[in-house]
Amino acid sequence: MEPIIEARDLTKVFISRRMKVTAVDHVSLEIYKGEIFGMIGPNGAGKSTTFAMMSTLIKPTSGSIRVSSFDAEKEATKIRQIIGVVPQQYSLYSDLTARENLELMGNLYDVTKKVMEERINYYLKLVNLETHADRFTGGFSGGMKQRLSVISAVIHDPEIIFWDEPTTGLDPQTRQAIWKLARKFNKEGKTLIFTTHYMEEADKLCDRVAIMNDGRLVALDTPENLKKKSSSVSLEEVFIHLTGEEIRD
Amino acid sequence: MDIKSELRKSWIIMMKEFKQIFRKKMLIIPLFMFPIIMIVFFGYGMGGSIKNVDILIVNDDTGMASSSLVQEIGSYIPKDSDIKMFSITYTKDMAQSEAERKIDAGLYKAVLIIPQDYSERVAKNESVTLTLLTDSSDTTSSGIIVNFMQQLLAKTRSISLNVPEIYGNLKYLDFLTPAVIALTIFFGTVQSTGYAIAGEREDGTIVRILMTPVSKWAVILGKTIHQLILQLIRAVILILGATVILGVTMNGSWLLVALVLTIFTFGSVGLGIAISAISEDMTSFQQLSLFFTLPSMFATGVFYPLSSVPDWMRWIAYTMPLTYANDAMRIIMVKGQGLSFIARDIFILIIFGVLYFAIGVHLFRREA
Numbered sequence: 163m164e165p166i167i168e169a170r171d172l173t174k175v176f177i178s179r180r181m182k183v184t185a186v187d188h189v190s191l192e193i194y195k196g197e198i199f200g201m202i203g204p205n206g207a208g209k210s211t212t213f214a215m216m217s218t219l220i221k222p223t224s225g226s227i228r229v230s231s232f233d234a235e236k237e238a239t240k241i242r243q244i245i246g247v248v249p250q251q252y253s254l255y256s257d258l259t260a261r262e263n264l265e266l267m268g269n270l271y272d273v274t275k276k277v278m279e280e281r282i283n284y285y286l287k288l289v290n291l292e293t294h295a296d297r298f299t300g301g302f303s304g305g306m307k308q309r310l311s312v313i314s315a316v317i318h319d320p321e322i323i324f325w326d327e328p329t330t331g332l333d334p335q336t337r338q339a340i341w342k343l344a345r346k347f348n349k350e351g352k353t354l355i356f357t358t359h360y361m362e363e364a365d366k367l368c369d370r371v372a373i374m375n376d377g378r379l380v381a382l383d384t385p386e387n388l389k390k391k392s393s394s395v396s397l398e399e400v401f402i403h404l405t406g407e408e409i410r411d
Numbered sequence: 412m413d414i415k416s417e418l419r420k421s422w423i424i425m426m427k428e429f430k431q432i433f434r435k436k437m438l439i440i441p442l443f444m445f446p447i448i449m450i451v452f453f454g455y456g457m458g459g460s461i462k463n464v465d466i467l468i469v470n471d472d473t474g475m476a477s478s479s480l481v482q483e484i485g486s487y488i489p490k491d492s493d494i495k496m497f498s499i500t501y502t503k504d505m506a507q508s509e510a511e512r513k514i515d516a517g518l519y520k521a522v523l524i525i526p527q528d529y530s531e532r533v534a535k536n537e538s539v540t541l542t543l544l545t546d547s548s549d550t551t552s553s554g555i556i557v558n559f560m561q562q563l564l565a566k567t568r569s570i571s572l573n574v575p576e577i578y579g580n581l582k583y584l585d586f587l588t589p590a591v592i593a594l595t596i597f598f599g600t601v602q603s604t605g606y607a608i609a610g611e612r613e614d615g616t617i618v619r620i621l622m623t624p625v626s627k628w629a630v631i632l633g634k635t636i637h638q639l640i641l642q643l644i645r646a647v648i649l650i651l652g653a654t655v656i657l658g659v660t661m662n663g664s665w666l667l668v669a670l671v672l673t674i675f676t677f678g679s680v681g682l683g684i685a686i687s688a689i690s691e692d693m694t695s696f697q698q699l700s701l702f703f704t705l706p707s708m709f710a711t712g713v714f715y716p717l718s719s720v721p722d723w724m725r726w727i728a729y730t731m732p733l734t735y736a737n738d739a740m741r742i743i744m745v746k747g748q749g750l751s752f753i754a755r756d757i758f759i760l761i762i763f764g765v766l767y768f769a770i771g772v773h774l775f776r777r778e779a
C-alpha cells in the first residue's frame with residue numbers, strides 16, 4: 163500500500179513556565195492512501211500535538227514529516243492545499259453566519275465562486291444545516307457547530323482530512339451523523355485521520371489504529387490484529403494490556 | 412510567493428474584519444464616545460501653571476527701565492513653585508516676522524519686543540507699546556504668559572501690551588483635541604489589533620485561518636489595512652465632530668493628518684500584534700496592553716504642554732511615539748503648517764513604526 167503520510171522520529175518538546183514537556187516522543191508512522199486511520203489514547207497522550215505537526219500547524223522539535231511526498235518543513239503551503247483540518251476546538255466565527263464561515267474558508271483556499279456555492283449548498287444540506295445557513299454560529303448548539311466545523315474543512319475538496327476528537331461531548335445522534343460522513347468521505351477516496359478517546363468507535367470505523375500514551379506510540383495495527391495479539395475483546399483491553407494503565411479521562 | 416494571491420487573501424481577511432466590526436454595535440461607544448467625552452471633560456476642566464518656559468526678549472532699548480523690566484520677568488517665581496517661570500534669551504534688532512519664525516520653529520514659547528525708545532518714554536511718562544508674540548498652538552502656556560505680562564505691565568499705566576494673534580483665536584480645546592485624537596487612535600489600534608489576534612487565538616479561529624495556504628504576511632497585512640482604514644475614518648469623524656460641535660480649530664491639511672495617522676496606526680498595529688503574541692490569553696493581553704499604553708496617556712503631553720514638565724519626565728516622553736504624533740497633529744491642526752514642520756516627527760514615527768511592526772511580525776507565531 164502507498165503511504166500518503168510518513169512521519170519519522172517525530173518529537174515535540176514544549177517549554178511552558180520553564181518546564182519541559184515532551185508531548186510527542188520519537189513517533190514514527192506511515193498512513194496509507196485511502197485508509198481511515200485512528201489515533202487513540204488518553205487526554206495528554208500527544209494526539210493533538212502529533213496532528214498539529216502532521217498538518218504543518220507546528221514544527222517538530224526533531225524528526226521529519228512528508229505528506230503526499232511534500233516535505234512539511236519546506237513545502238508546508240502545498241500540504242495545506244491538499245489537507246482539511248477540523249481542530250479539537252470548534253473554532254468558528256460566532257459573529258459570522260454559517261454560510262459566511264464556509265465562504266471564508268473557500269476563499270482562503272482559492273475555490274472558484276461557482277464551485278464554492280455549489281459545494282456549500284450541498285454540504286449544508288448533507289449535515290442538515292441548510293435552514294441555518296444565514297444564522298450567526300454564535301447561537302448554534304455544540305452538535306451544529308461540530309457539523310459546520312466538519313464541512314468547513316472540506317470546501318476545497320482535500321485529499322486528506324484530519325479530525326481531532328470530532329465526537330467528544332456530542333449526543334449519540336450527532337456522533338452517528340459524523341461517522342456516516344467519515345465513511346462517505348472515505349468512499350470518495352479521501353484519507354481520513356482522526357483522534358478519539360472513544361475506543362469502541364475507533365474499533366468499528368478504522369482500518370488501522372495507533373495507540374498513544376505519554377507521547378509515545380505504543381502500538382499500530384488493524385483493530386483485529388491488536389485484539390488478537392493481546393487476546394483482548396476490545397481496544398480498551400488492548401490499551402490496558404499494553405500500558406498497564408486504566409484509561410484516564 | 413505569488414503577490415497577487417497574497418493580496419487577494421489579505422483582502423479577504425480585511426473584509427472579514429470589517430464584517431465583524433460592523434456587527435459589534437456596542438463598539439460605537441469606545442470608538443466614538445470616549446474621545447468626545449474626554450475632550451469635553453478635560454477641555455473644560457483644566458488650567459495649569461508653567462515653569463522654565465523658553466522666551467526670547469528682543470530689547471532694542473538701552474535704558475534703565477527696560478533692563479529692570481527684563482530683570483523682573485527673568486527672576487519671577489510663581490507663588491506655588493520654586494522654579495523660575497521663564498528661561499530668557501536676549502537679542503536685539505530682530506524683525507517681528509523673524510521672531511514669528513522662531514516661534515514657529517518651536518524655539519520659543521513667546522517673544523517680547525521692547526521698542527528702542529522704551530526707557531525714554533517711560534521716563535517722560537509717555538505712552539509706549541510692547542509687542543508680545545506667543546506660540547498659540549500651546550494655548551496653556553500662551554494664556555499664562557499673556558496673563559502674566561499684562562499684570563506685570565499694568566503697574567505702569569502708560570505701557571500697553573500688543574498681542575497680535577498669530578494663528579487666530581485659540582483655546583485649550585484646540586491644544587487638547589489633536590492630541591486626544593492621536594491618543595484615541597493609539598489606544599484603539601493596540602486594543603482592537605490585540606482583540607483581533609489574542610481573541611482569535613482564544614477562540615481557535617486563527618488556527619483555522621493559518622491551516623489554509625495563507626501566509627502569515629497576508630493575515631497581518633489584511634488586519635493592518637483594516638485597522639488603517641478604520642482608524643482614519645474614525646479620525647475624520649472625530650475631527651469633524653470636534654470642529655462642528657466644540658468649535659475646535661482645524662487649520663491644516665487633511666492629507667497630512669492622514670499621513671501622520673497612517674504611519675502612527677501602522678506602528679500601533681505592530682505593538683498590538685507584539686503584545687498579543689506574548690500574552691497567553693485575553694486577560695493577560697488586557698493587562699499587558701494597559702502596561703504599554705497607559706503611561707503614554709499621562710507622560711506625552713496630551714493634557715498639558717511638555718514644556719511645563721520636569722526634564723526627567725520630558726525624557727520619558729521622548730521615548731514614546733505618542734509624543735511625536737501629538738506634536739505633529741498640533742502642528743497640522745492648530746498651526747496649519749506644512750510637511751517640513753512635521754518632518755522630524757514623521758521621521759521618528761516611521762522609525763517607531765518599523766521597529767514595532769518588525770517586532771510584532773517576528774513574535775507572531777503560527778503555533779497556537
Ligand SMILES: Nc1ncnc2c1ncn2[C@@H]1O[C@H](COP(=O)(O)OP(=O)(O)O)[C@@H](O)[C@H]1O
Pocket residue numbers: 176177178183184185186203204205206207208209210211212779
Ligand atoms: N502549546 C503547548 N504548550 C505546552 N504544553 C503543551 C502544549 N500543547 C500541548 N501541551 C502538552 O503536551 C501534552 C500532549 O498534549 P496533546 O497533544 O494535546 O494531547 P491529546 O491531544 O492526546 O490530549 C500534554 O501534556 C499537554 O499539556
Ligand SMILES: [Mg+2]
Pocket residue numbers: 209210211250326327
Ligand atoms: Mg487533543
